[in-house]
Every structure is written in C-alpha cells, then in structure tokens.
Amino acid sequence: MNRRNWLKNSAAMTVGATALPALLQKAYADPAARNELYMDLSHEFRAALLADSMPPAAVKARLSANENPWGLSAKTKTAVNSSLTEANRYAMRATMDLYKAISEKDGIPMPQSPAGGGGWGGASKSYIKLGCGSTELLNASLMHFAQKGTIMVGDPCYISSNDERYPMDKVKLTADYQYDLDAMAKKIDPAKHSLVYICNPNNPTGNMLPADKLRKFIDEVSPKVTVLVDEAYIDYATNPKTDCMVDKIKEGKNVIVLRTLSKLYAFAGMRLGYALGKPELLQDISKYTMNGFGLTLPTIMGAMAAFSDAENTKMVLDKTNESKKYTADFLTKAGYKVIPSYANFMLFPVNMKGTELTGKLMQEGVMVRNWFFDGQHWCRVSIGTMDEMKAFTDSFTKVVS
Secondary structure (H helix, E strand, O other), X not given: OOHHHHHHHOHHHHOOXXXXXXXXXXXXXXXXXXXXXXXXXXHHHXXXXXXXXXXXXXXXXXXXXXXXXXXXXXXXXXXHHHHHHHOOOOOHHHHHHHHHHHHHHHOOOOOEXXXXXXXXXXXXXXXXXXXXXXXXXXXXXXXXXXXXXXXXXXXXXXXXXXXXXXXXXXXXXXXXXXXXXXXXXXXXXOOOEEEEXXXXXXXXXXXXXXXXHHHHHHHHHOOOXXXXXXXXXXXXXOOHHHHOOHHHHHOOOOEEEEEEOOOOOOOOOOOOEEEEEOHHHHHHHHHHOOOOOOOOHHHHHHHHHHHOOXXXXXXXXXXXXXXXXXXXXXXHHOOOOOOOOOOOEEEEEOOOOHHHHHHHHHHOOEEOEXXXXXXXXXXXXXXXXXXXXXXXXXXHHHHHO
C-alpha cells in the first residue's frame, strides 16, 4: 500500500483533528509520524542521544537523562539471562504473570473472566496497560485526548514545551515552583479542556504535591475532565505507597496513573512502563499503543525479579540520597538556591545562559540539562554515583569561576 492510499484509508482517524498542530494531524494517520512524535516528546531520550554522541571515554558524568547509574540488580540480571533459553517463544504466559505482579504491587484488581473462574478477563476489562516505557502510554494518552480538546498543564512540566505538537493551556507554577492546583481547578472548562496533566514529582523542578491536596483536586476536577498523574519518579518519594494516586482509581475516579521502571529499577534501556486506570479509560488509548506486545521476554522476567528485590531497591535509594545530599550541600554552600527534590535529579538557577553552561560542562565530559522559564536560566542535574557528582562539582566550579 502506498503512502497516498494509507493516508486515504486512515482518514477516519483525523476526524476532529483539522485544527490540531500539523505533526499531530500527521500522527493520527501515519505510524511513521506517530513514532516521530513519540521520540520528540521524550526529553530524556534526546538528552541520552546527545550523551551517546560523545566518545564513551570522554564522558565523566552522564547526568542529563535521569537514569539509574547503578544499573540492573544481580537478581534482575540472573532473571534476564535465564529467560534467554525461552526467548524464541512468545511471552504470553510471562505477560500474564507480569500483570499479576503489578496487580499485587499496586493493589489493582486483575480482570476476571465472565465465568468467574479466576482466568484472564481480557484487555478490555484490565486496569493495567503495559507499554515500552511510560512515554509510549503518555504519548497515546495525549493523542487520544488532544482530539477532544485542550490539555491543561503546569508550566514548566515534562510536556509543557510540546505545545507546538499538542494543544495546551499552560498554568504557571506558584512562587515556590509547585503546581497551582487552585488556579487550575478554577480554570477548568469541560467545554474546552479534555485532560489535566500532573507530573508528580514534577520534572524538571523535582518537587512534589502534598498527597491530600492532590487527592482533593482529583475529587473536584475528575468528574469534569480526566486527570493524568505521571508518577515516573514516585519511587523516590518519601512515602511512595501513600503519596501515589492509585486509591483514586479504586474509587472509580477518571484518573490515569503512569509508572515506569526506567528510573529506580534501571530499565531505561530495557523499556517497560505501565498505565493504571479504569478499563474504559485505558481502552480509549489502546489504539495508539502496541498493547504490551512490544515487550520482550527478558524485559518481562527482569521486571518481576526487580519488583521482588527489596535489598537492591534500598541500596539504590540510599546511594541516590547520599549523592543528592552531597550535591545539594555543595550548591547551597556555593550560593545557589536548589528547589527541594523528591526525584533523582535537582534543579537550580544559574547566572549564565543555560546553553553556555551545558556547552562548557560538555567540554569537561559532564552532561547536564538546561531549562529557561520564569525569566531565569536553570540547570537540571541528574543524581549519579558519588564519583559522578564529584566530577560535576569539580567541573561546575571550574566553568562558573
């Protein structure tokens, strides 16, 4: 089938999309454009691509993509290696086991068969949707809801710079760089808005909403407009079990929660994320995903091992906190005001252009991210090993002096 016929046969997908940005219109009809949109959405992918453009020996500290520098745990590696003997087979049974593992981990019910025999009830009844990283599921959600209206976001947040690709209504953060939930709730208009996106902890600021305040916001807003809570960094929160919004799903609210294994569990290169929500909400975004079929058996088996490896999880959190404290203490002593972070990165204002700072640090073999908002240049530095953070502080001192 040639491109012309493909676009013609896909015309039904463009209904209501004529007023949308050009790339998004193309994405509804063309899988190649959809992939372009997916890659463009991922800030961390672009940062990693830049890091990979440098000779490995020249990189002293890769602190631009919020990756886990300690890598896969020993138990995860064993599970991955063991799975290779069965990697010539489709991973259907293992996928069902992964659904069960996520169900038990997050307290989400498994879809039961109509006969009540405890069997798999099918994707249309599932509260869980698997993806190749949570970015696939975020992109699918945005594509679906963008057809219905404007997406409300905090500014800045992970997706706020993508307003040329998705119709967005940006609400400025508060003076302490937190989501202004009161302003967002007042501004919500069901006739205009189709989705509210909340990244919690927020990227790039790293701060986190009080759980009770976010729950109150969801109670007020979700009957009018669906709320998507991106919890990519929830594992680094003080109380991830109680700070997450999964309970609102169990209450039947119009909420989608996104999770990823790319951070705490070091699956950035293994690619596994999932969405939690009412089955009808997850079904709406299904047509823009591979419905978990893109996951490999090694990834699935590794994920289940990672979930059960509490010792490694504690090690990563302890080392992250150690490196974070060292870096925050250094920056504070140097006179920089660091935004309190509940993630594996931190953000602070700088006194030179962000691109100038990142360029000079890159020459030193240190990779960080720059941002500009609120009339201010900012540096976002991922939390790496202690050696990496010392390479950052040494190079930072050199380039700003």
